[in-house]
Amino acid sequence: MTHLPTSSFPALLVGLPILLATLSLFFGSKGRAVVGLAGSLLTTALSLIAIAEVTRRGTVIHILGGWDPPLGILLRIDPLAAVFIGMLALVGVFISLYAWWYFRVREADTGGLPQFWPLWLFLWAGMNGLFLSNDLFNLFVTLEVVGISAVALAVLSGKTTALTAGLRYLLAAITGSMAYLFGVALIYGSTGTLDISLLGQVLEPGATTTFALLVITLGLMIKMAGFPFHFWLPPAHSAALAPVSALLSALVVKGAFYILLRLWMEVFGVSLTYAAGQLIGVAGAVAVIWGSWQAFMQTSLKLIVAHSSVAQLGYLLMVFPLLILAPGVTTDSADWLSPAWTAGIYQVISHAFAKASFFLSAGIIIMALGHDRIESLRNLVGNMRITAMAIGLAGVSLIGLPPSGGFMAKWMLLKGIFLSGQWWWAPVVLTGSLLTAGYVFMLLRLAFAPAREMDTFRPVPKSLEVVALLLAIGSFLIVFPADFLIQFLESSAVFGSGIEPIMEGGEYGNN
Amino acid sequence: MIWFLTIALPLLAAVFAAWLPAGRRGSGLIFVVATLPALWLGLVEVSGVTAQWFLLESHFFLDTPRRIILLLTGILWATAGLFAGSYLKDDARRGEFFFYFGAAMAGNFGLLISADVASFYTFFALMTFASYGLVVHSRTPSARLAGKIYLVMAIIGELFLITSLYLAVQSAGSMLLADIPPALADDPNGQFIFLLGLIGFGVKVGAIPLYFWLPLAHPAAPAPASAVLSGTMIKAGLVGWMHLAPVGLVEWTSMSIIVVSLGFTAALGAAIFGLTQVDPKTNLAYSSISQMGVMTVLLGIGLYGGIPAGLLLPAIALYAFNHGTAKALLFMGTALPAKVGGYWRILMWAGLGIGVLAIAGGPLTGGLWTKYLLKTFLGETSLPGAQTFLLLLTLSAVSTTLLLSRFLHLLSRIKAPSNRMAPTYFLPWILLLFAGGWWTMSPAILPTELLNHITKEKGIMAFFWNLFTNWNAFWPITLGALVMALTLKFAFLNRWPTNKPLLPPGDFIHIILLVGNQFAKLLQKGFALLESGMKSLQGPEKIFYRISDDERTSQMSASAESLLRRWDFVGICFFIFFLSMFYFLR
């Protein structure tokens, strides 16, 4: 690992946001916002430059303070991490812009909530660190940083519902983290190392590894709200302020997914079975249907969007069964791996854009109406056409209609499903799409419905609406660099690889 | 060019006359001008053309029988147009009338000159549907009823027709009408295809048992329209038959017998039915059915073979020519007795008498000549039962005379006007008188072959000098006239209905209507049931809405979700997940 080219960008990507966050604490309410926004812009710029660096030089690493692993901390950006960082930066900067105007508008009733900015920058730093870490324990630390700052953001409004949801979120997060850490301990106990790359080579199958895999997977499932552990997500995401909901739903949950993906692919290959992949897939499938149905049944906008997140995360879980190869299939002969990976990546990115846009739009509507009961969305099209359009476009991307990013994800997912012969997932994708269409168009239906007297729309700054719309458009535009993106990702070792289970036993497994 | 003008001018005339401001004269002349190309084509042989751009590649071409009928058609439309121009000059809906009149005219000409299936069918349909406007012109309830029945029958006819044409074209492998009879002759299904056509065109012809619309529809139209309906449009069906029938090529015994017997039934039965009527126009309509029956007989003979199409078809056409001119004369004549006064009435009665004689086959008329043609062929055929045909024909002459003298009687009951003037439209009527059935003997339209065949190279004059033939034609007419005169003279014999027809016009259509109405009620009920069934048979979306919009559904899913939110339940899930994953990872 250490032979890779070094660069200071990994360190900067973590350090700069922390620095700025700390810096902003010294300022007053106004100043914090300024520093926060500037910090966001800076971090975004830095992220983009770092990605450019990766495209030029390939995977780069940074060894903090010159202390070599295992005691030192090694940060690396490989293409996969770069893509996640890029997504975080792009969506993050839009959310920052939105937050800038959002808190200015709400200054009168909330005092502008200046705490948002440092917390957000901490969160950003944590996320960056998470994507960059190459070490199981570091991942734990970053997970915790992310978790705590996320909960802090979630309870920012100080409302009771937000607090209760936040506590639930926090407890779930801690439980998840602890489970994860327990797994890490078991791994460390059996191998004596925490370095991901190294573990991939030295980890042996066995009871300890299996237990470690189990607790780590379950812990991360809790953190990414995979079914049936999504219990904390809808309340927390719906009760938070709009920009925060967007952050949590679009970005934060992806962190746990990222770790799960990395660990399964790079570490636990030896211990996995085909059947285990199917189990995760079932969890994902149930999440897709259950989440979409719940979203369809909700009557308040933010709850719809929050439940929709549960469903969309389910699609991510459905990638796993495709990545674990049936006995006798090798990575080279499995032509569905690349589509499956692409599906996963695109699902992550397009969901980030679309869901952020959706939540931001929901925030705008709450601002305009004072609440988010969907019956009040009547004649939204007449009153706020930009927001209506944003919801429409984001919804279309979530449904997976062409030519959105969601379409790309679903296309690739279905392609992978068909190529691998695991056709039983196809109806799930279909049903999910239909139910998604159900709730998205339930909103649009109301948006076009005739107005009733009682609801009046208060004016909202256009800039907020435009940001939401831009994000929604972004979820379409991401299709176009697909070629580049996939090529870029293919230079990463993990992308396009599958797991060839070597473990014996299990009637569903390999023998 | 002239071929297109034949169709285009009437259409233009239709549009133009329809927009002509009310009260302006001249629409009659417009129609006369519009018939000129058709008349030209009828009189002068012009080589056919192909219009590759028109419809499905149209061919326009005339053979002898159709040329004869085209001439008839031209004459009738010209005189009827002229007649209508002044007859309807005070009518509120004259514009509409002229529109339908012109359109029907275009259709009528078009179907005669077209030599391919598509354009024939096109113009046939144009004529059929345009004449609907003529039938319902008066907008009286009876006219509407007549129109309705007409339309339903027309559509039924069209459906049979198009089926037969599909099959015929497929069998012939060509769109040319001329290719169809030989193809049908060879096709094992030829009889079936012909039968479909027989029914399809039979509606127009008024063949038994499809005629019942005719006594309702023809009289419902204004006099000039009735004239063309009965005089020429009815012949369109005949032309259609002539196109399909493989005359002289086949020996379809049973088909031939069927057609012949249908023809005789019509010839006799319709005349008898007609006698029960009190409206002169209805009377005439039945006469038309009867006369078309005679022509049907002739065609039926042709289906037995033995007589070349080149002889038989022109003969039928000539018969049609005579009947058409005379019938038009009589139909337009129905408008006259109430208007023509003074000495003009003599002329009028003379004209009407000539018309009647022409149809009945009286001496010195075209009727005699054309009937003679018919007799000749009846004598020549070897069709089983041909011996009785001559007798039947004679009987039909008697009944026709009876029917038409009854017609004259009915007309005579109309009160004469007090003034001594004749209306303007008397003039075209007189013109028509001169353009009558005599022309069937003129070399201009009489094919030489046919003449030679009939008169054995002795010439037409020889035929007329043959008093025996004349006498043979004379006595049935005399008989008919005598019977009529006697029954009118002696009160105890005079059982003629005066106010109400003994049998309603259209005869058994009323049974059909009665039954049909009951049936329609049932059908409607059934359909309504079906419709409400279809409505209640909701699409999948409705079922889904019912589920998704139901309060219980949302309650159930909410409670399920709140179960999933319970910490203890999540704990159980965690445990289960742990165990199952452990099991799978073994």
Place this chain on the structure above:
Amino acid sequence: METTSILPLLILVSSLIPGILILLLKEEQVGLRTFLNLFGAVAKVSLIAWVFAGYLRGEEYTFFFSLALDLTFSLRVDQLGLFFAALSAVLWLVTTLYAIGYLEGGMHRRRFFAFFSLCVTASTGIALSGNVLTFFIFYEFLTLSTYPLVVHRGTDKAVEAGRTYLWYTIGGGTILFLGVVGLFVLAGPIYFGQTEIIASLISDYPTQLTILFFLLLTGLAVKAAIFPLHGWLPVSMVAPAPVSALLHAVAVVKAGAFGIVRLVYDVYGVGVAEKMNYLNVLAAFAAFTIIYGSVRALFQDDFKKRLAFSTVSQLSYIALGVAIPGVLTSTGAIVHLVHQGIMKITMFFAAGNVAETYGYKNISQLNGIGRRMPLTMGAFTIAAFGMIGLPPVAGFISKWYLGLGAVEAGSYWVVLVLLASSALNAAYFLPIVYRAWFYEPEYEVSRLRQSGRLEAQALLLIPVVVTGLLSLAAGVFAASAGSPLSIAREIAEKLYMLL
């Protein structure tokens, strides 16, 4: 083949850009909006004409754009596509004029015209798409861009109709999606016309390909309104008349029908479809729909609803024609794409005119309307006769070819279906014609029609007359070069020459 031309793209852009620009305009900028609209419409027609001329010269226009990896966005000009594109473009021009008149002073016109343009973009996109993927993209795009038009009035009824519309179309789209991906996985990116791919695969994957065929067919059948997937069409009639006219007579429903044509002719190939008995299933459904639609239409008093059910019925002629193998039936099916379009649009225009000028929405109110609106109802009458299949209107030509082809193929039952449908068509259209022309108007004619004044606004009147005449001309001049029929025949002949 690989020469890329920007022209097909330009054809799409000519309506896409105005659509987007209009969306950005203000509601009040009527002049600019109208200009954009008309400019786009005229540009589109002339571009298509240009391309058509080029195509006849033997030039090929293809446009490729790699979306991602093996997903290629491809536009290609072929005869069938051009045929459909020309239909959409010309009728778009006409309908735009109509819509300008119809919606004068209405609400949300900006939105209306914007989505209208997007719709046409989608429908020309469908026409010109060169492969299955591109077709699918535009197919879904069409669904979405139509939705705002369906709910345009914003009433509860309209919104409810929009809901049903979406359930059907999105559902169909999803099923289609499954089929498209499956096909892609099994056979690779199929470009239209490459029937040899499936032909070579069919012996190896008969089950899979059969399932995929029916998935694709189901997806397309939703838009083609084949029973039992037709439910959205009648309820969508709450949309304003121009929408019903263009979208529910031409763009949307034809997209489905056109898709079926493509699926059978250019993806699976007639040979395979016939051999695997797919066509029998299609024929059965199409035939049933023809009768079903007609019977339902009989009972509708709402003018537009009756027209809608008639559309349901008439559309299946296309499917039926596709389902009976043979040059003649194919010709009939393809030409009916155009013929049905122009006739039905005429009828919808007429219905719209009556509703707009006098406020009559039901057939029972139409007594004597012909006297008051002779041109409108004249055009309607022509179209109605065409629908019944009476010559010389366009509908006759299609029916003639269908019937003749059915006889040729030995499927006599199809003739019976056609006849029954003709009779039913007559039964539900002639009463309208009858009322219009032969009933006395309820008001004094002179009171409502002053001399020198048109029976309706000029912008409402011109389109209906134009399309009415077009549907007449398409029939009368059917045999001449360049007529829809001659093009359709050429397409069909080429299709069967390949076999």
Place this chain on the structure above:
Amino acid sequence: METYQIYSLTSAVLFVIGIGGVFITRHFIKKIIATMIMGGGVFLSFVSFAERDALTFADPVPHALVITGIVVAVASAAFALALARRIYQQTGDISFSNDK
């Protein structure tokens, strides 16, 4: 039984107790304590793994990790307690209700 095995076993038991506590109890504070117990178990296991066959001395890495972990855990716990207190102040609730 080796010492480290006892440690390990204990850690596992603690972890299970903790995780059970998190899911079964409703009271905020009990839940927070349960997470702490989980944490305790995890840290104990780290410490127990410090003694391994290959090494003749106690592995220092786990200790470093445990310290870091404890810091993190304490921070989380503190935050959770603060939240619980705020909720109590605002509503008087001290436990999760089932329908929320």
